[in-house]
Amino acid sequence: MKKISLIAAGAALIALTASGAQAQQTLDAVKKRGQVICGVSQSLPGFANPDAQGNWAGFDVDMCKAVAAAIFGDVKRVKFVPTTAKERFTALQSGEVDFLARNTTWTMSRDVQLGFDFVGVNFYDGQGFMVPKKLGVKTAKELKGATVCTQTGTTTEQNLADFFRANKMEYKVVAFEKNDEVLAAYDSGRCDVFTTDRSGLAADRTKLKSPNDHLILPDVISKEPLGPLVRHGDNNWGDVIRWSFFVMVNAEELGVTSANVDQMKSSANPEIKRMLGGEGDFGKMLGLDNAWAYNIIKMVGNYAESYEKNVGPKTPLGLERGVNALWSAGGLQYAPPIR
Amino acid sequence: MAVDVRDAGSAPSTPIWLDARYRAIFFQIALLVAVLAFGAYIFHNTYDNLQRRGIASGFAFLGSTAGFDIIMHLIPYQASSSFGQALLVGLLNTMVVAIVGVIGATLLGFTVGVARLSRNWIVARIAAVYIEVIRNIPLLLQIIFWYQLLGKSTPGPRNSISLAGLFFLSNRGLYMPAPVTEDGFWLTVAAFIAAVVGSVVLARWSKKRQEATGQQFPVVLTSLGLILGLPLLGLLVMGVPFHWNYAVLQGFNFEGGMVLIPEFISLTFALVLYTGAFIGENVRAGIMAVSHGQTEAAYAVGLRPGPTLRLVVIPQAMRVIIPPLTSQYLNLTKNSSLATAIAYPDLVAVFAGTVLNQTGQAVECIAITMAVYLTTSLSTSTFMNWFNRKMALTER
Numbered sequence: 001m002k003k004i005s006l007i008a009a010g011a012a013l014i015a016l017t018a019s020g021a022q023a024q025q026t027l028d029a030v031k032k033r034g035q036v037i038c039g040v041s042q043s044l045p046g047f048a049n050p051d052a053q054g055n056w057a058g059f060d061v062d063m064c065k066a067v068a069a070a071i072f073g074d075v076k077r078v079k080f081v082p083t084t085a086k087e088r089f090t091a092l093q094s095g096e097v098d099f100l101a102r103n104t105t106w107t108m109s110r111d112v113q114l115g116f117d118f119v120g121v122n123f124y125d126g127q128g129f130m131v132p133k134k135l136g137v138k139t140a141k142e143l144k145g146a147t148v149c150t151q152t153g154t155t156t157e158q159n160l161a162d163f164f165r166a167n168k169m170e171y172k173v174v175a176f177e178k179n180d181e182v183l184a185a186y187d188s189g190r191c192d193v194f195t196t197d198r199s200g201l202a203a204d205r206t207k208l209k210s211p212n213d214h215l216i217l218p219d220v221i222s223k224e225p226l227g228p229l230v231r232h233g234d235n236n237w238g239d240v241i242r243w244s245f246f247v248m249v250n251a252e253e254l255g256v257t258s259a260n261v262d263q264m265k266s267s268a269n270p271e272i273k274r275m276l277g278g279e280g281d282f283g284k285m286l287g288l289d290n291a292w293a294y295n296i297i298k299m300v301g302n303y304a305e306s307y308e309k310n311v312g313p314k315t316p317l318g319l320e321r322g323v324n325a326l327w328s329a330g331g332l333q334y335a336p337p338i339r
Numbered sequence: 340m341a342v343d344v345r346d347a348g349s350a351p352s353t354p355i356w357l358d359a360r361y362r363a364i365f366f367q368i369a370l371l372v373a374v375l376a377f378g379a380y381i382f383h384n385t386y387d388n389l390q391r392r393g394i395a396s397g398f399a400f401l402g403s404t405a406g407f408d409i410i411m412h413l414i415p416y417q418a419s420s421s422f423g424q425a426l427l428v429g430l431l432n433t434m435v436v437a438i439v440g441v442i443g444a445t446l447l448g449f450t451v452g453v454a455r456l457s458r459n460w461i462v463a464r465i466a467a468v469y470i471e472v473i474r475n476i477p478l479l480l481q482i483i484f485w486y487q488l489l490g491k492s493t494p495g496p497r498n499s500i501s502l503a504g505l506f507f508l509s510n511r512g513l514y515m516p517a518p519v520t521e522d523g524f525w526l527t528v529a530a531f532i533a534a535v536v537g538s539v540v541l542a543r544w545s546k547k548r549q550e551a552t553g554q555q556f557p558v559v560l561t562s563l564g565l566i567l568g569l570p571l572l573g574l575l576v577m578g579v580p581f582h583w584n585y586a587v588l589q590g591f592n593f594e595g596g597m598v599l600i601p602e603f604i605s606l607t608f609a610l611v612l613y614t615g616a617f618i619g620e621n622v623r624a625g626i627m628a629v630s631h632g633q634t635e636a637a638y639a640v641g642l643r644p645g646p647t648l649r650l651v652v653i654p655q656a657m658r659v660i661i662p663p664l665t666s667q668y669l670n671l672t673k674n675s676s677l678a679t680a681i682a683y684p685d686l687v688a689v690f691a692g693t694v695l696n697q698t699g700q701a702v703e704c705i706a707i708t709m710a711v712y713l714t715t716s717l718s719t720s721t722f723m724n725w726f727n728r729k730m731a732l733t734e735r
Contacts, residue, residue, distance in 0.1 A: 086692050090701045093394060110699070145590040145591050147592055157408075157693065172408075175410075188510065189510050231392055232393045
């Protein structure tokens with residue numbers, strides 16, 4: 001009898017103490033820590049790649065820096081955590097990183113079932129194939145019987161299966177855990193084809209021994225909207241990331257750049273005034289300083305600047321804006337107004 | 340009445356909290372409660388957090404469509420199969436590596452173990468160098484080394500190294516003809532089973548007869564004859580009911596036949612080489628543990644060196660060898676999870692990797708994977724313990 005009541009008491013105690021971490025606290029935790037922890041790719045030139053000194057640079061890295069600029073007014077206050085495709089979701093779920101800016105495709109199951117919130121699409125992409133030119137392949141429909149290298153834990157793996165199944169073609173897949181392993185296997189001839197998002201193909205091609213011997217096939221076999229994501233349930237934190245991104249897109253649309261942002265502060269345009277903190281309390285709404293957007297633009301730049309610097313036509317990746325142009329230029333990038 | 344007996348033992352004035360027997364029981368209960376409470380807390384907290392973040396939990400995902408392909412599957416599997424089937428594919432791939440690895444490592448280990456004790460200086464040195472080099476380099480490096488070596492040293496499929504036009508070695512693996520059975524093959528299978536059963540019966544009968552009369556019977560040769568001969572007879576009677584499916588170069592790759600993928604070859608090879616070195620040392624230790632007097636006694640009763648080793652030394656050495664051998668078998672099975680490093684689709688790569696990522700159910704996937712490894716290891720252990728008891732010295 002005594003034993004039973006003791007266990008009951010223990011159980012009650014557990015039920016009381018096990019409140020778990022409250023979800024609404026990421027921003028406070030980040031401020032307290034003095035650093036935002038950002039999950040990025042391990043090494044993907046143009047998106048997230050450390051240089052010889054260990055400084056991270058890239059399109060996704062700029063997203064991390066923008067958030068640090070918004071919160072702290074200091075782009076150095078980011079800790080970059082390189083994650084494999086396989087590890088990334090567990091890292092975010094467990095709270096090891098505050099958010100992911102890791103060319104991750106927004107899918108329904110990830111949004112709903114995995115317990116995440118995608119806050120926007122910073123790069124519209126699609127899956128493609130890269131082959132050595134000497135194979136003489138011109139389209140993906142000619143890949144019957146090919147061996148394909150890809151990374152585990154990606155939408156790529158499933159799109160690949162869908163594509164070959166839909167076209168009734170046989171194929172073999174060799175799936176590696178790290179992107180660099182996939183590339184090495186492709187380079188050594190273990191596979192005929194390398195598949196991932198087309199932006200990734202462009203990035204990885206620059207790492208091959210002779211990039212010009214390889215061809216990215218014209219076929220796009222999937223929709224891959226890539227964007228940053230946070231844990232589901234902490235809406236305030238999600239807002240911080242979402243609007244940090246929207247500031248960059250809005251800044252491009254309004255013609256505000258890192259070079260002219262100081263002059264623009266005295267602009268008469270009410271939209272610019274609201275964005276740069278001249279009017280309203282938009283930073284305070286997020287729990288930040290009103291100079292949040294100014295800091296992002298000054299320290300990181302607008303969307304176009306980040307794009308051109310990291311992945312644009314003048315970089316080794318050489319990606320045209322295409323669907324990632326502003327809506328006003330016929331593309332898909334469209335940010336809600338700051339008001 | 341029992342109360343009287345208990346009280347008679349200790350001084351009646353001792354309070355219950357100072358009584359050593361009660362205290363022992365109390366602390367055990369307290370520890371049990373603490374452990375249970377801790378477990379319940381962890382479980383509750385995890386479940387609570389998963390719920391709070393809206394992460395799906397439970398095992399229903401095992402039935403939903405996987406949607407990805409696996410390069411090596413021993414059971415029928417395609418992208419439209421379920422996650423549960425993917426689990427099975429991964430498990431079988433792990434088991435194949437483990438079984439082939441255990442057999443290979445045992446043969447290699449016994450060979451080098453005996454070789455290191457050889458009177459031939461060169462043989463003993465080669466064995467020693469092999470053991471010392473291999474067992475002092477991390478296994479992961481060795482696996483990657485052999486994989487890279489295989490990948491870099493073999494040509495592409497269009498220039499593959501061909502052996503008699505039947506076997507083709509390239510960086511896509513080793514292609515070979517696959518036997519395809521036709522109707523009537525059942526007789527061959529039945530004949531094989533009959534031959535195995537017959538051999539076991541024969542061995543028992545021969546042992547009994549030798550114990551009773553001292554007469555020996557060539558069991559090994561007869562069994563070999565049975566196991567090879569009977570199935571062959573079965574084949575011939577039914578008019579050879581199978582044909583070969585040859586690998587043919589078509590487009591990018593070989594089509595048809597059977598293939599050992601490079602990932603399988605290098606993983607198994609590295610595991611055999613690595614574990615074989617450890618088993619070699621176990622074997623050497625076992626043999627050296629048998630006192631030299633045993634050998635001398637065997638010679639004294641007129642046994643030649645061969646039978647001395649087989650009938651006197653090895654049976655006694657086995658008692659020393661088997662327990663560490665069991666550990667090596669378990670290590671090999673667990674080490675096979677390093678397959679992830681070279682894209683071999685084993686249990687960890689497929690289930691704790693791809694499936695975990697597709698479903699996001701880390702807790703369930705890792706729990707299942709651990710449970711599978713635990714079950715496999717405990718089964719191996721149980722079998723080896725049984726074998727150990729069987730080999731133990733029977734006192735007569």
